[in-house]
Amino acid sequence: MEMTTVHKKELKLMAKKEIRQRMIFMCDLPIGDGSEFSGLHPVLIGSVDLRNKNSPNVYIFPITHAIKKYQPTHVRICKADYDFLKYESSTILCESGREISRSRIQRFIGEISEDDFYKVLECKEYIFKEKC
Numbered sequence: 001m002e003m004t005t006v007h008k009k010e011l012k013l014m015a016k017k018e019i020r021q022r023m024i025f026m027c028d029l030p031i032g033d034g035s036e037f038s039g040l041h042p043v044l045i046g047s048v049d050l051r052n053k054n055s056p057n058v059y060i061f062p063i064t065h066a067i068k069k070y071q072p073t074h075v076r077i078c079k080a081d082y083d084f085l086k087y088e089s090s091t092i093l094c095e096s097g098r099e100i101s102r103s104r105i106q107r108f109i110g111e112i113s114e115d116d117f118y119k120v121l122e123c124k125e126y127i128f129k130e131k132c
Helices: 005-016 049-054 115-130
Strands: 023-029 039-045 058-063 073-077 089-093 098-101 107-113
Touching: 039 049, 039 107, 049 058, 073 115
Parallel strands: none
Antiparallel strands: 023 039, 023 107, 039 058, 058 089, 058 098, 073 089
């Protein structure tokens, strides 16, 4: 299958915006149904770097500063550890992960540690575990 000129141009533009796993960006999330996050929110990039470099889409986890009841699918991050955070405490909503167009990604905010990202991956795994 031959790549169209428009698709080649789109890939070149995307390549200029470096997006890596563990980075946090502001993102314009599309309008969703029910309680899905929409609007301008910080998001954590979850997809692997090879995909982030070559795909028009990325996998993200929304982040909220709203105080949430503890769930095993939430990862709390704090301003004390990440000075780029706007609020004292924020929650990565691992159960709300989804794929979006990288064109929705806006400004870079920061990056979380490998340890905190590992917690996100553990939460994501929990979502798909079978009940024992």
